[in-house]
Amino acid sequence: MDSDYAGGSGEADREIIRLWRTWRTVFEMLQDRGYEVTEDEVQISLSEFRAKFQEPTSGLPRRDQMKISARPTEAMQAKYTALPSKSNPNPQPDCGTIYVEFCADSSGVGTKQVRTFNHTVDENNFHSGIFITQTPISPSAVRLLSGIPGRICEHFQEQDLLVNITRHELVPKHVLLSPEEKARLLERYRLKESQLPRIQVSDPVARYLGLRRGQVVKIIRKSETAGRYASYRWVI
């Protein structure tokens, strides 16, 4: 970690460092969800980050420049393609390019900013969007964000992503099952999905992975006695 930057003033510099951590977590999150990101993007150094997003004179971050878009990998597309059925013999993947934007306003984020964000997502025909703000957003803004028909938009606060919770040693690995894997699991144990234990979409790990209702996630724990063991949860 290169923390020997000379030009940083106390407060602005602390903000840049925090923002850099958040930025890296966003790329890790995109990678873990299955989007195409490069190792260079995930591993961006603080000095590179400064060069791109720090105002040279004031030392303040330029959040208005902090935008990302990423395409799903083939593996992700496979996980998001429903099994063929009689009514839909040739299902298309329900995922696509994702757009991430950092909101520049330091307080008072409401429907006004979300309307602009939604407009960008809609206009560029992005499949999904992630809106990241410094402060909580208003209840109406949350509702508006989740209300674009046919698109999936999420909200995070910068501090939610300051550390990557899934990298914590006590958090077991969560892996999304494809529709085929899910069907095989239910078949093997002769279960209905509703008989599985559940995980809420609002759960922090579910939010990190962008899980959707109806999906099944495999949770792999390390156990002192049994080595590794897996459990499954149905997303509600």
Place this chain on the structure above:
Amino acid sequence: MPSPDRPAAASSPALAQRPGTDPRHLAIALHHAQQIQAQKDTQTLILDRILELIELPSSPTADPATPAAADVAALKSALRPFQPADYDNLILERNIEGRCGYALCPREHRKEDPRVRFRIVWGAKGSGAGGRGREMDIVPREKLEMWCSSECAERAMYIRVQLAEEPVWERRADDRRGRQILLLEEGRAASNDHHRQRQPSASVKDVLGQLDNLNLATGSASDSADLALERGDVHPALHGGRVEVQIREKQVAAGSTRAPELRPEDRMGGAIEGYVPRDTQDQDQDMLDLL
């Protein structure tokens, strides 16, 4: 009498025909699904309304004390499905856009010194205890910053207390709250009228002028849709309740019916759910005393 189709089965024949489907469970599931849908519809409607009301008033020079009639009508009709929390969300959104929280005011909201957490607010002369001096209030900064002035705070709160506490889908059709909202100015005018002796000399022109304000059935399609939503008409399942009631005529056995007649054992009044009162005589006496 032909047994009518259960409403649930009628609306989804494919589900109902599946073997092992209990129609009652299906009806309950559908009831819940429809209720969830009603909630979602209402939330979407209210969000749309909030977005509209952020833009009020229509003129940047409007005076909140004498708002334009069209704006008043728009506000009143938009607020119908609101609960107080929705109204608070509207105030918050207006503040985020820098505007006074009262929807008919075009001014900016107050901005206090961010380092100050509370401010002392003095009332009008004579508002203090016993009608002397001034009333004093300590108000947190966030509360003050919602409005441009204390007048607008009062106007906005006057409306807030008239909103229905229950969500639309739980309101009764005859619940008038939220349907006849009065602005502070209207409320004051009405109570003044009440106290003052009515002037009998209203000219024909005055009356005709007032009649102009009586817009019966200006209702557009959206108005009746709102009304339907408020009444829950779009969700028939919400009316029927969870238990389906089927009325069947009692089969009357053939033979003549006789009028009831007094039998010897009925003289003391008989048993009540198997219990024979012992002191019927005394009770009769008590009744006579009362009379």
